[in-house]
Amino acid sequence: MATTEEIRAQLAELVNDVAGVPVEDVQLDKSFVDDLDVDSLAMVEIIVGCEEKFGVTIPDEDSKNLKTVGDAVAYVEAHS
Amino acid sequence: MTAPITASAGGPFARLLSIASFVPSRVVDNAEMCTWIDSSDEWIQQRTGIAERRWVGEGEDVESMALSAARTAIERSGVPAAEIGAVIVATVTYFHQTPSLAAKLAHRLGTNGAAYDISAACAGFCYGLAQAEALVRSGGARYALVIGVEELSRFTDIHDRSTAFLFADGAGAAVVGPSETNGIGPVVWGSDGGQADVIGQTTEWNEALSSGERPYLAMDGRPVFKWATGFITEATKSVLDAAGLAPEDLDVFIPHQANNRITDTMLRHLKLPEHVVVARTIKQFGNNSAASVPMAMDALLSSGEAKSGQTALLIGFGAGLVYAGQVVTLP
Numbered sequence: 001m002a003t004t005e006e007i008r009a010q011l012a013e014l015v016n017d018v019a020g021v022p023v024e025d026v027q028l029d030k031s032f033v034d035d036l037d038v039d040s041l042a043m044v045e046i047i048v049g050c051e052e053k054f055g056v057t058i059p060d061e062d063s064k065n066l067k068t069v070g071d072a073v074a075y076v077e078a079h080s
Numbered sequence: 081m082t083a084p085i086t087a088s089a090g091g092p093f094a095r096l097l098s099i100a101s102f103v104p105s106r107v108v109d110n111a112e113m114c115t116w117i118d119s120s121d122e123w124i125q126q127r128t129g130i131a132e133r134r135w136v137g138e139g140e141d142v143e144s145m146a147l148s149a150a151r152t153a154i155e156r157s158g159v160p161a162a163e164i165g166a167v168i169v170a171t172v173t174y175f176h177q178t179p180s181l182a183a184k185l186a187h188r189l190g191t192n193g194a195a196y197d198i199s200a201a202c203a204g205f206c207y208g209l210a211q212a213e214a215l216v217r218s219g220g221a222r223y224a225l226v227i228g229v230e231e232l233s234r235f236t237d238i239h240d241r242s243t244a245f246l247f248a249d250g251a252g253a254a255v256v257g258p259s260e261t262n263g264i265g266p267v268v269w270g271s272d273g274g275q276a277d278v279i280g281q282t283t284e285w286n287e288a289l290s291s292g293e294r295p296y297l298a299m300d301g302r303p304v305f306k307w308a309t310g311f312i313t314e315a316t317k318s319v320l321d322a323a324g325l326a327p328e329d330l331d332v333f334i335p336h337q338a339n340n341r342i343t344d345t346m347l348r349h350l351k352l353p354e355h356v357v358v359a360r361t362i363k364q365f366g367n368n369s370a371a372s373v374p375m376a377m378d379a380l381l382s383s384g385e386a387k388s389g390q391t392a393l394l395i396g397f398g399a400g401l402v403y404a405g406q407v408v409t410l411p
Contacts, residue, residue, distance in 0.1 A: 017348075041127060041341050044305045060302060 002080075004028075007054070007073045014049040015069075018042050028070035036069075046072075054080050090219035091258020094212070096411040097159065097223075100152035101378035102145045102251040103365065105137035108233075110245065117241040124245045129340025133248035133366025135233040142174050145251035146185055146229040149374075153225065154189065156411075157255035161190035164255070165221025168211055169197045170204025170370040172399070173231045185227070193221060201279070202336045202398025203269070204228050204370030205252065206405055209394070210267035212256040213406075227253040228370035235281075237296040246339070247297060248366030252374020254411070265323030268315055269404035278303045279399040297399075304401075308338060309345040312397045316350060316405060319393055323407035327352050331390035332380060332410065336397055337362035337372040357385050369398065377410065386410055 002010075012026035019042045025035075032038040038046065047063045050056065050072060056079040058066075066072045109132040110121035124130055136145070146169060154161050167189070169182040174197065182195035200207040205228035212224035232247035256264070279299040288295050316335070320327065333356050335343050340362055347358065359376035368375055373394050380386035388410055395405035 039127065040302070041305055041339075044302055045309060045345055048306055048310050 004073055004077065007076050008069065010053055011050065011069065011072060011076075014053060015046060018045045018049060026069055028068065028073060030069050031067055032069070033067070050076060056080050088219035090215075090217045090222070092217075093259045093262040093264075094216035094256050095259040095261070095263020096408055097255045097257045098153045098156035098411050099252065099254045099374055099378045099381065100149050100156055101253070101371070101375040102148040102152075103375065104134045104140050104145060104249045106135040108133050108135050113245045116238040117244050119241055119245065127339075127341065128246060129343075129360065129362050130245060130366050131363050133245070134250055134364070134368075136231055136249045140249075142171060142229050142231045143181060143184065145231070145249065146171075146181065146227050146253070147188055149229070149251040149253040150185060150189055150225060150227055153253035153255050157223075157257070159223050159255055159257060162192075164189070164191045164223045164225050165193040166212065166215050166224040167191065167193055167195040167227070168208040168224065169195075169227045169229065170200055170208045171197060171229045172199055172201050172204070172369065173235050174229075175234070181229075182227075189225075200370070200396075200398075200402050200404070201400060202338065202367075202369045202372065203396035203400070203402045203404045205373045206267070206394055206396035207269065207402070209254065209256065209264065209406060209408075210269060210404055213264040213267070216256050216258055223255060223257045225253060225255055227251065228372075228374050230369040230371050232297065232367070232369055235297045237298070240296070240298070242301060243297065243299050246367045248368050250365060250368040250371040250375050252371045252378060254374055263409035265319070265325075265407035267404055267406045268319045268322050270315075270402070272307075272401045275303060275307065275401045278307075278401065305339070305342065307401060308342045308397055309349075312395065312403055313346045313349045315397075315403055316346060316393065316395050319395060319405035319407060325391070325407060327356075329391060330356050330393055330407075332357045332359070332386045332392035334359040334373055334376050334380070334392055334394050336395065337365065337376060338367055338397070370396075372396075381410060
């Protein structure tokens, strides 16, 4: 089982790949939209990327609630 | 004894003999678009890659655009119009339910060949091309004309800030004929009617008549983007596999011009070699649905970015959801 930090680090790589955000900025308390400037289309890509990377399924109704990096990491921890 | 039925027989292979397009005259830039919706040029360009789109101008409509593109395609092919055995029109914006636009066009072009319309939205041209290839090879038609044409401006809610800036007009046409070498690879196509509600007409025409409210094209962008960047990217790989080619063998990639961000994501996953020219006509044309693939092909050939004889991968995808793709040799 991956640790919270391992999941955050992998997610940071994904966010960097999709939206060009520096990996060190992708911290648990950051909001994707407000702090990292990730727009709605990039967010869809990040969700799809998480599904592939972590082997989870994130339905649309859940993905809308993933506002911060911490929300996404917690979701992956709870569902993988 | 039962008499044997003669089987149809066509050319050993099929190829594109010509491509042509009609780009409508009215330029609607993002500044004009933003007089109808609360948005900005920067926002639209960043989310879609669209700087301006083409809409029909005075005297232009689905029929005139299709006719113009078809006439040029026939002329470029060198095939006498009367020898065209099938006219296939892909469109979702011919608002006259019957008879078909294809029959009308066939007559105006000078052929009495088979003629019919197909409804496969943004995949329409690639659907039509698959049928044309099969008809030419089976002998159903020696030459087939495939037209993708749309007048989405009449089907767009210009006050819907999630879609108004996307949709546009235009036409593209191709003549397909027999060939000694293969110029059209196997089609990879399919549908997912389980997602029928994510893009489509808001209300049926019958309801519209009684309510007095005009139907429009509506889209839930999120699932469409997810499908296009995920499933369609995989389907695109299958198109290449079906043709027996590797990414290095491609010269040109012509995805349906739905959104540059979809194209960008597809490219990140497809890992095509640097030399592959990628169609980006959405910047000037917007999303022309069934017309986008042939319009992009003609634009790339006309500008010299792509050349006759090169190998191109086409993939169309849209409302249905439906998709179709094939590898072709450019005419």
